[in-house]
Amino acid sequence: MTTPIAPPPKKDPQQRTRVQTLPSGARSRAALGLTAAAAEGRFMLQVCAKCGTVQYPPRDACGTCLSVDLPWKDIAPEGRLIAETTVRTSTSTYFRERTPWRVGTVRLEAGPSIICHVHGDVARGGAVRISNRLDKSGQGVLFALPAERTQNMEDDPQLREMTANPKFRRVLITDARSGNALALAQAFAKAEASIIFVGEAEGWRPYPHRDELAAIPGVQLLPLDVTDTSSVAELAAEIGGKTDILVNNARFMRPGGILARGDTVFARDEMEVNYLGLMRLAQAFGPAMLGRGADGQNSAAAWVNILSVYAYSNLPALGAFSASSAAAYSLTQCLRAEMRPGGVRVMNVYAGPTDDDWHQPLPPPKVAPQALAKAVVAGLKDGLEDVFVGDVAQDLIDRWRAGPKILEREMSETDGGAA
């Protein structure tokens, strides 16, 4: 078992906040395949299309037959720890500050032996499950976990470096009025977040779940409207220095594409909330989070965007909303690059139709708020960058990867429930 982490003490105001250092982030283009797989929490390696050899480490030509056709495939994660050591010091500043650090060699059942980080609960010679994780540099690294769950295994200090576990962290959910705010707050309370700030726009207008939301232990409702720069700046001035995980669930959507709407009023609202709202939040909260990536157990850890999967391919029935989602998606790529030096993960959670008023005429499957909230917390615990929730989102991204142009044509035949 792992020694459970203790609730972090209050910050010593006389101590300099520790600056984030990073493990080596240099990778070959081939090796970035591991990073792409880790972004979704998949353990993938190259498998030679010609001779079937599983490759490790990533490379440009097959180690057995020299074929250059090396597609990335999901690999069975089972293996055995055949050698291990604990690093006590290092020339790398990042590891030097975090020793002792356990590393080892695992013989995979799929073939190759790999060098990996090793969880403290893995026994010498023990069975392991390989997990592909993003490290603080945002690069894919392999991590050997015990084959069976162990007690408090999420609290392993090495594993915690690779994740954005909400335990003992302070979360900001940006939109209390959203239909998923309640489920998100409940999920974070269950995940032992220490404070759950929830931003509330337009307190002069009631909304149905306010009392239930306010009653969740740890929830604090604070004024925040992502369309109002002064409101975002004020809240960041107050709690920016103790926002460890920011979940942007603010969203504006109305059905319709270009021609039926006939004006740009709703489109402007969609851009104000979905795109500029994200930018305002990032400009206000980003710098403080960037500076607190290594600030102890409750360091700034992650920025979560809840996005429509139609960011990838426009659904004409929700055409204008899809466009605002695409703008937001593009901005999250910029945010991810800018937050990376601070070790703060930017996680996008994509959903298709969600179970709310604006998708009411649409048939199932729709993503329920509880399913979305569960995916957010699970994604943070796994330290992911991209999460596709529900069958519609998963199917869409699969089709997008197979051929975006084919998907574009298919989308125009899809009913978005706008009728």
Next chain:
Amino acid sequence: MSVQASNPAALLGDLALALVSGAVEVVDLTHTLDPDFPVIVLPPEFGQCARFRMEEISAYDHRGPAWKWHNFTCGEHTGTHFDAPSHWVSGRDVPNGSVDEIPAERFIGPVCVIDCSQGAKANEDFELTPEVIAAWEAENGRIPEGSWVLMRTDWSKRRGAAYLNMRDDGAHSPGPTPEAMRLLVDERGIRGFGTETVGTDAGQGAHYTPPYPAHFFLHGAGRYGLQCLNNLDRLPATGAMLIATPLKIRNGTGSPLRVIALVPNQGLPNKDAQ
């Protein structure tokens, strides 16, 4: 004082002196344009009134070293605002129905203030009826033609959710009945009608026939509306002058504006109230 008998130049000179001496006081009837000030809320599938928003262009910094300025955005009907006849379907064909077309002299006029604050305190759906108007006239005389008429409810003192007072069946706030509006518009020939609430109509005004009677009758007859007014408790029932000049927006149906009143200083109470 007889206007006909006065020399207009002397009259203005006297007024200027009275303003300087404080004998005539200027009362600000306007709320601050604040991003968090309530606007009217419609069913979400309809277009909505934009909230007031402000973005800094520069603040004596790298974006402009010696100056500070902002861009702001809002709707024509955001904050303390003016409703032109073209705002309502009944006034769509009224001549000079948009804010840029209204002759400037229409913006200034005598003002009658009907105090409904006690009624609104007791009943959030308090109605301004012909009976209430008759009682006011019994005390203050007939409402002169061309007057602004303001319905004082002290609603401007409400904050947060209490202002719109939204419930599952809609907003609850005081306003005029159709009969009262017909009386004011058709029989008294008022210039316009103003309230402290978010609209000239009651919160439940959709349920009258016709719906939204203040909008319907005022604008259909080419008259004006003022709403989200402030400080009406600082005005006398009669004898003040109202100045309400909207922005000159081409084809504009309304505009946020600074509404002020010229009030004879008689040592009115609440002088410092905001």
